[in-house]
Amino acid sequence: MPTAIVIRAYGDSDKLVLEDIAQPEPGEGEVVVLQTAVGVNYHDVYVRSGLYKTLGLPGIPGCEATGVIESVGKGVQGLKPGDRIAYVTGGYGAYASHRILAATLAVPVPDSVSDETAASNLLRAMTVEMLTTQVHRVKPSMTILVHAAAGGVGRMLCQAAASIGAVVIGTVGSEAKADIAKMNGCTHTILYREVDFAKSVAALTGGAGVDVVYDSVGADTFVGSLESLAMCGHLVNFGQSSGPVDPIAMSTLATKSLSVSRPILFHYLQDPEHYQSMAAKVMQNFQSGVLKAAPAIPIALKDASQAHDTLENMTGGGSLVLIP
Numbered sequence: 001m002p003t004a005i006v007i008r009a010y011g012d013s014d015k016l017v018l019e020d021i022a023q024p025e026p027g028e029g030e031v032v033v034l035q036t037a038v039g040v041n042y043h044d045v046y047v048r049s050g051l052y053k054t055l056g057l058p059g060i061p062g063c064e065a066t067g068v069i070e071s072v073g074k075g076v077q078g079l080k081p082g083d084r085i086a087y088v089t090g091g092y093g094a095y096a097s098h099r100i101l102a103a104t105l106a107v108p109v110p111d112s113v114s115d116e117t118a119a120s121n122l123l124r125a126m127t128v129e130m131l132t133t134q135v136h137r138v139k140p141s142m143t144i145l146v147h148a149a150a151g152g153v154g155r156m157l158c159q160a161a162a163s164i165g166a167v168v169i170g171t172v173g174s175e176a177k178a179d180i181a182k183m184n185g186c187t188h189t190i191l192y193r194e195v196d197f198a199k200s201v202a203a204l205t206g207g208a209g210v211d212v213v214y215d216s217v218g219a220d221t222f223v224g225s226l227e228s229l230a231m232c233g234h235l236v237n238f239g240q241s242s243g244p245v246d247p248i249a250m251s252t253l254a255t256k257s258l259s260v261s262r263p264i265l266f267h268y269l270q271d272p273e274h275y276q277s278m279a280a281k282v283m284q285n286f287q288s289g290v291l292k293a294a295p296a297i298p299i300a301l302k303d304a305s306q307a308h309d310t311l312e313n314m315t316g317g318g319s320l321v322l323i324p
């Protein structure tokens with residue numbers, strides 16, 4: 001019997017409950033996927049808690065997974081039962097053993113990329129692709145600051161920027177995470193809960209500041225991120241792991257002609273051709289070794305609450321996968 005995690009009320013991780021669901025049948029342009037590994041993202045925590053009210057209740061959360069195509073609906077071309085695919089979707093429904101998926105979202109997974117790696121990292125790696133090539137193109141001459149540099153997105157962001165040749169300064173919550181960040185391309189690391197990171201950035205850059213700050217931490221770092229920017233710098237706030245950012249006055253930006261943006265991956269994936277080309281580039285980057293995913297930590301789908309607790313305890317790292 002197919003099963004899924006169904007959220008019936010917003011709240012703590014105990015609201016993630018496994019239920020039986022009906023056997024899905026594909027409609028026109030759809031495929032049914034027998035899922036083998038499901039990615040867990042911080043976004044899922046916000047969906048579950050009710051911070052984002054983007055999933056109608058009752059609903060099945062989850063934005064990415066890997067699996068094998070079980071059946072195809074009318075009009076689907078280029079996909080057949082048995083094909084190994086992965087996907088990212090803002091339409092949710094990934095925390096399940098089986099699901100219906102729009103065929104346009106199915107991305108072929110190369111043999112060298114495991115189900116677990118694709119399931120737990122496609123969304124994060126596509127986020128890195130968006131951040132470094134579309135939101136602010138990273139160039140070899142740049143110095144950038146990456147917060148939570150040992151996290152799932154953080155470490156791949158450091159890998160990508162270092163492979164381009166940028167100098168990467170990473171903030172981290174512990175010495176152990178500093179080692180991880182350095183292994184993933186950080187030139188310098190800062191223990192941002194122990195020191196004033198903006199002062200450290202000033203010291204490391206001779207007072208100039210950095211060209212770009214990639215900030216997924218939000219509330220705790222936003223003000224220091226603005227302080228860390230060079231003249232005409234760009235603060236890319238793409239997450240809020242520590243809480244939402246307070247409003248700011250436009251005049252704050254005028255002090256150094258700064259810009260701030262708040263990108264969301266799903267908005268960059270609206271066009272199916274663009275989605276497929278970004279996904280293909282990411283798969284290529286995993287194959288070539290430009291991107292290296294953290295080793296996967298498998299957790300049974302029925303224990304999804306454990307995975308959410310791990311993320312909220314700051315011990316994530318982008319490697320959690322639910323196994324149906």
Ligand SMILES: NC(=O)c1ccc[n+]([C@@H]2O[C@H](COP(=O)([O-])OP(=O)(O)OC[C@H]3O[C@@H](n4cnc5c(N)ncnc54)[C@H](OP(=O)(O)O)[C@@H]3O)[C@@H](O)[C@H]2O)c1
Nearest residue numbers: 042148151152153172173216239240242264265316317318
């Ligand atoms: N905009 C988008 O489209 C998009 C796409 C993907 C992800 N994101 C966002 O990017 C962020 C990172 O995602 P991820 O998958 O890399 O998560 P992750 O691996 O769990 O990393 C999050 C890290 O943030 C740091 N952190 C600082 N304050 C925290 C707090 N109060 N609670 C929890 N963690 C805190 C922790 O590292 P330290 O211990 O080193 O501080 C933690 O390990 C999330 O906010 C996520 O929503 C946004």
